[in-house]
Amino acid sequence: MIRLPKIECFTTSGGVKIYRIPCEVFPGFVAFAHLLFGAGPLTLVDVGSGYGHSDEHLLAGLETVRDKFGEKFQVADIQRIIITHGHIDHFGGLRGIAQHMPDAVIGIHSLDRRVLSHYEQRVIVATKSLRFYMQRAGVNPDDQAELLMWYGFSKKHVHNFDVGFTMADGDEIDGMRFIHTPGHCPGQVCIGIDEVLLTADHILPLTTPHQAPERITSYTGLGHYFESLDKVARIPGYELGLGGHEGPMRDIYGRIVDIRRSHEKKLDQVMAIVNESDGPTIQQITDKMYPRVEGFHVLLALEEVGAHVEYLYQHGDLVVCNVEEIEREDNPALRFIIA
Ligand SMILES: [Zn+2]
Ligand SMILES: [Zn+2]
Missing domain, CATH: 3.60.15.10 (Ribonuclease Z/Hydroxyacylglutathione hydrolase-like)
Structure with missing residues (x-):
C-alpha cells in the first residue's frame, strides 16, 4: 500500500x-x-x-x-x-x-x-466501438485482443x-x-x-x-x-x-x-512523423511517439495519438491516402498523409 x-x-x-x-x-x-x-x-x-x-x-x-x-x-x-x-x-x-x-x-x-444507470450495456457498446476503432487504427488482431482485455479489466465490479x-x-x-x-x-x-x-x-x-x-x-x-x-x-x-x-x-x-x-507540441509531433513516414496508420504513429509503453498504457497511448490524428484530420491538415482500399474493404486501417 x-x-x-x-x-x-x-x-x-x-x-x-x-x-x-x-x-x-x-x-x-x-x-x-x-x-x-x-x-x-x-x-x-x-x-x-x-x-x-x-x-x-x-x-x-x-x-x-x-x-x-x-x-x-x-x-x-x-x-x-x-x-x-x-x-x-x-x-x-x-x-x-x-x-x-x-x-x-x-x-x-x-x-x-x-x-451509471446502464453500466453493463454501456461497456458492451463501448467495447464494440473500441474494437472497430482499433481495426481502423491498424492494430494487429493479437494486440486488439490484449488491449480489449485491458479495457475490460477494471470494469468488472461495477x-x-x-x-x-x-x-x-x-x-x-x-x-x-x-x-x-x-x-x-x-x-x-x-x-x-x-x-x-x-x-x-x-x-x-x-x-x-x-x-x-x-x-x-x-x-x-x-x-x-x-x-x-x-x-x-x-x-x-x-x-x-x-x-x-x-x-x-x-x-x-x-x-x-x-x-x-503540450497538445500543440503533440500535434506538431504527429505532423512530423506523418511527414517522414510512408502513409502511416495510427498504430504506426503511436509506435513512434510512445515506443516504450506497456500494458494498459499501450491502450492509453493509442487513444491519445488517435485523438491528435483525428483533430488534424478534422481540420484538414491530414488526409487519407488509401481511398480505394477504404472503399473496397469493410473496415480497413486508415493511412494518413499531409494534406
Ligand atoms: Zn481520474
Ligand atoms: Zn477521468
Missing part, C-alpha cells in the same frame, strides 16, 4: 469547507474525493474506484474529517453524491460507499448518466445505480456552479464554489489529462477539449484549483496555457 497524502481542508470566501480526501484507486495511483460542508446538504464529490483499498481509504478519510477535524457528522448524514465524470476512478466506489449513505441522492451530467438528478452547464445548485467541460470525458464537469474550482480531470497540475478520439465516444476528442479549456479560461476569478488527482493548483489559467501548449 502506498502512503497517501494528508487530508486537507480549504475554506472558500463564502464559508464553504472543502475536505480533500485521498484514495488509492489503482495500485500506486491516487484520486481525491471532496466532502463539502456549507454547500446545501452535506455533499460528497466523487467516490474513488471501489478497487483494492479505495473504499477503505475513503471511509477512513470521512471518519478522520469527523474525529480529527472535529466536524460533527455521521457518514450516513451525507445527502448528496456528485460524480464529476463517468470514469471508474471517480464513480467505481459507489457500490461500496453509497450503502453507508442510505439517503444520498446521486447526480451526474446527463452525458455520463447512462454510465453495477447500475439510480441517478437522482443531472447537472447541466451553467446550473447553480446551493452555491456550486457547474461548468460542462467535455473532452476528457463526455459528461465532465468542473464545479466552481466561490473562488475555488473543483477541476476533476479536466485540468490537472502535472499530468496533461488523457484524451481519446471522438470516433470512439461522442463528446470526447481534442476539439471538445480545447473548447472546454477556453471556456474555463474565459471565467475569471478562480484562485485555487482542486483536481481529481495530484496537488492543489494556485494558477489554473497558467496551467491551461501549459496544457494547450
